[in-house]
Amino acid sequence: MDNKTQSNFIQAIIEEDLATHKHEQIITRFPPEPNGYLHIGHAKSICLNFGLAKEFHGKTNLRFDDTNPVKEEDEFVKSIQEDVKWLGFTWDQLLFASDYFDTMYEKAKLLIRKGLAYVCELTPDEMREYRGTLNEPGRNSPYRDRSVEENLELFEKMKSGAFPDGSRVLRAKIDMSSPNINFRDPILYRISHNTHHNTGDKWCIYPMYDFAHSLEDAIEGITHSICTLEFEDHRPLYDWVVKECEMEHTPRQIEFARLNMTNTVMSKRKLKLLVDEKVVDGWDDPRMPTLSGLRRRGYTPESIRNLCFEIGVAKASSVVDSQMLDYFLREDLLPKAPLGMAIIKPLKVVITNYPENEVEYVEIENNPKNEDMGTRKLPFSKELYIEQEDFMEVPSKKYFRLFPGNEVRLKGAYFIKCNDVIKDSDGNAIEIHVTYDPETKSGSGFTGRKVKSTIHWLNAKEALPCEFRFFEPLIEDDKEENQGKHFLEQINPNSLCIKSGYIEREAVKNAKPLDKFQFVRHGFFNVDTKYTTPEKLVFNQIVPLKSSFKVNNYS
RNA sequence: AGGGUUAUCGCCAAGCGGUAAGGCACAGGAUUUUGAUUCCUGCAUUCGAAGGUUCGAAUCCUUCUAGCCCUGCCA
Numbered sequence: 001m002d003n004k005t006q007s008n009f010i011q012a013i014i015e016e017d018l019a020t021h022k023h024e025q026i027i028t029r030f031p032p033e034p035n036g037y038l039h040i041g042h043a044k045s046i047c048l049n050f051g052l053a054k055e056f057h058g059k060t061n062l063r064f065d066d067t068n069p070v071k072e073e074d075e076f077v078k079s080i081q082e083d084v085k086w087l088g089f090t091w092d093q094l095l096f097a098s099d100y101f102d103t104m105y106e107k108a109k110l111l112i113r114k115g116l117a118y119v120c121e122l123t124p125d126e127m128r129e130y131r132g133t134l135n136e137p138g139r140n141s142p143y144r145d146r147s148v149e150e151n152l153e154l155f156e157k158m159k160s161g162a163f164p165d166g167s168r169v170l171r172a173k174i175d176m177s178s179p180n181i182n183f184r185d186p187i188l189y190r191i192s193h194n195t196h197h198n199t200g201d202k203w204c205i206y207p208m209y210d211f212a213h214s215l216e217d218a219i220e221g222i223t224h225s226i227c228t229l230e231f232e233d234h235r236p237l238y239d240w241v242v243k244e245c246e247m248e249h250t251p252r253q254i255e256f257a258r259l260n261m262t263n264t265v266m267s268k269r270k271l272k273l274l275v276d277e278k279v280v281d282g283w284d285d286p287r288m289p290t291l292s293g294l295r296r297r298g299y300t301p302e303s304i305r306n307l308c309f310e311i312g313v314a315k316a317s318s319v320v321d322s323q324m325l326d327y328f329l330r331e332d333l334l335p336k337a338p339l340g341m342a343i344i345k346p347l348k349v350v351i352t353n354y355p356e357n358e359v360e361y362v363e364i365e366n367n368p369k370n371e372d373m374g375t376r377k378l379p380f381s382k383e384l385y386i387e388q389e390d391f392m393e394v395p396s397k398k399y400f401r402l403f404p405g406n407e408v409r410l411k412g413a414y415f416i417k418c419n420d421v422i423k424d425s426d427g428n429a430i431e432i433h434v435t436y437d438p439e440t441k442s443g444s445g446f447t448g449r450k451v452k453s454t455i456h457w458l459n460a461k462e463a464l465p466c467e468f469r470f471f472e473p474l475i476e477d478d479k480e481e482n483q484g485k486h487f488l489e490q491i492n493p494n495s496l497c498i499k500s501g502y503i504e505r506e507a508v509k510n511a512k513p514l515d516k517f518q519f520v521r522h523g524f525f526n527v528d529t530k531y532t533t534p535e536k537l538v539f540n541q542i543v544p545l546k547s548s549f550k551v552n553n554y555s
Numbered sequence: 556a557g558g559g560u561u562a563u564c565g566c567c568a569a570g571c572g573g574u575a576a577g578g579c580a581c582a583g584g585a586u587u588u589u590g591a592u593u594c595c596u597g598c599a600u601u602c603g604a605a606g607g608u609u610c611g612a613a614u615c616c617u618u619c620u621a622g623c624c625c626u627g628c629c630a
Contacts, residue, residue, distance in 0.1 A: 007569070033630055068629060124628060133626055135557050169628055179558040181626055190628040209630050233559050233625055255560090257623095262566085310578060312568050314561090317623055321566045324579050334592065341589095369592070400590080409588055442588065454588045520589045545591050547580090 008313040010048070010254055014056055014224060026058035026223045030084070030091070031065045031213070034076035034197070036268045037283040037290040038083045040304065040325075044259040047308035049226055050089040061220055062091035066098045067212045069196035077197070079283070083291040088301045097216050098198040104207045104215055105159065107245040108170055108188055112151045116244055117188060118144055119154040120171045127169075130176070131184050137177035138184045144173060158191055161204045165191050172211075174240070182237045186210055214238040218247035225251045228258040229315065259311070260319040263473035264289045270487055274474070279491060281530070286540045287471050287495055297471070298516055298526025298542035303329040322473075326543045333516055333524050333542075335369040340507030341378075341411065341456040342519040342539075344468060344499050346385035348431040348460065351416065354382040359459075362442060364412035366507075367518075376506045380413050383460040385502060387521065390455040393421055393429055400452035402432075409454040411520060415440035456520035463502035466537040469528065470497040508537060521545065 017023050028049040032038065053060040062084060066072045084091070111117035120143045122130060132138030158168055170189035178184055188211040193204045217225045235253045242250055265271060271288065274280045283290050286297035294304065306328040311320050359381045366373035386402070395403040402408050407417040420433035440446045472495045476482060482490045507517065513529040523544035531538040
């Protein structure tokens with residue numbers, strides 16, 4: 001991985017910290033909560049954290065921020081590790097925030113002893129009322145001035161399970177009139193009698209994000225704690241916790257704008273809804289922007305990394321055009337994916353001057369961009385299939401594929417000229433009759449005349465039936481009639497289109513799930529991991545050849 | 556009594572007082588046995604707005620405007 005990167009403000013900070021010897025080595029972390037699958041938005045954070053550490057010869061920890069037992073599951077812990085590895089990154093240490101619960105508990109008691117934390121018995125509603133609003137200061141809790149001894153005793157009782165959920169919390173004693181709402185005596189610990197995926201029933205009190213995360217970073221000696229913009233107002237509290245808990249290391253929190261992409265749902269809540277309501281196949285449905293969905297669709301780790309490095313890092317909230325991802329995917333796959341011929345809507349072609357029952361084999365490159373991929377031999381005979389799109393009885397102005405009287409090349413084979421069109425009772429072309437010119441065989445060096453187009457074809461007898469799946473964005477956010485509708489009602493009902501078609505046997509001889517192909521004119525495809533069987537290959541279209549080639553007649 | 560933060564081409568994004576990089580998209584043209592790729596060419600006299608400082612301003616100052624985030628016992 002030698003991705004070029006845009007220079008960014010975080011690199012500048014790190015360079016200075018290294019130059020001034022504030023740090024001799026940087027340590028970053030990627031800290032997901034295991035409450036869902038990773039999506040492409042996380043990829044930006046992963047590439048940043050791991051990429052920066054790699055660039056400056058530092059280290060990166062993968063740390064599960066598992067401080068809320070009700071939302072977290074081992075399934076997610078597992079998938080997150082797989083996805084990070086798939087993206088191509090290796091962590092220095094694999095850690096769980098929950099492994100620090102003992103230390104955090106001790107630090108909470110330290111704050112109590114310093115008179116900086118207290119046990120509060122306000123109900124959630126009262127708490128909200130006492131907090132004030134964006135424009136008005138809050139009021140002190142009546143429990144704010146308890147003695148250190150009483151607080152210590154009550155906190156101990158919270159921990160030992162003496163109180164029900166929601167009855168008490170531990171709060172920091174800071175400033176109920178702060179303009180920064182995070183400073184209005186934020187909650188440090190809450191009671192939650194739930195089984196935790198890692199610590200089981202050992203604890204019934206759990207630390208809140210602001211308290212836990214800063215301690216986690218400090219404990220691990222994280223030098224640069226990179227997170228998204230919404231935590232900017234939490235930074236003063238982050239610094240407060242590190243200082244007042246008398247931590248040895250002082251990490252620095254740096255915020256950047258999260259990734260937004262056109263035609264892409266990034267909200268974990270909404271993605272979970274799609275899975276729970278069975279709108280999609282699961283977290284790895286090829287339409288999902290999850291890393292597992294993109295993987296199943298056929299996107300490569302390289303393409304995602306290149307996107308992340310190329311879009312840069314800044315603090316302005318922005319929306320990246322999904323066409324950029326497609327660009328990096330095409331760029332990556334063009335020399336890697338073998339080029340084959342597939343027909344989605346077949347039109348029968350009979351070469352009237354070709355001998356009956358004769359079969360010859362034509363040799364064709366597996367990838368014109370990569371000679372190392374070799375060649376293969378395709379059977380060629382009198383009856384072929386071409387793409388319906390590649391023939392027009394009455395050609396439009398700039399159409400230069402097959403039409404009556406016109407000559408084109410069959411890729412890897414001969415020039416053919418259309419002479420006759422056989423139509424059904426509705427007037428649709430169902431078969432065309434052509435003649436071929438034996439002089440024009442591919443590779444023969446024929447230069448007598450040129451054709452404007454080369455089209456793809458299949459030997460009718462040898463064509464292998466298979467299935468092609470095409471995808472459209474799950475959301476059509478540009479339609480006005482969708483404004484204000486419930487999320488599930490905005491979903492594009494035609495986001496999946498399944499077509500039967502044919503493919504050449506030779507190209508897909510040893511195809512297995514996750515193999516990528518490029519089909520002439522149809523774009524890049526991936527062998528589906530779920531629906532492909534020994535009897536039938538199922539291909540997911542990853543991207544068309546070009547965005548303007550977007551299918552309009554596949555449905 | 557609000558606080559934080561952002562604003563440079565259709566979309567990302569460099570730039571940090573010396574006269575607007577790059578990528579995507581788009582549009583022309585050349586090559587092409589994928590209408591792909593590749594290759595040229597074009598694409599911000601202007602940096603949210605208005606004032607000011609300066610020989611010189613996207614960069615400094617002042618005022619204004621707009622967007623995003625914050626009132627979970629989520630992270």
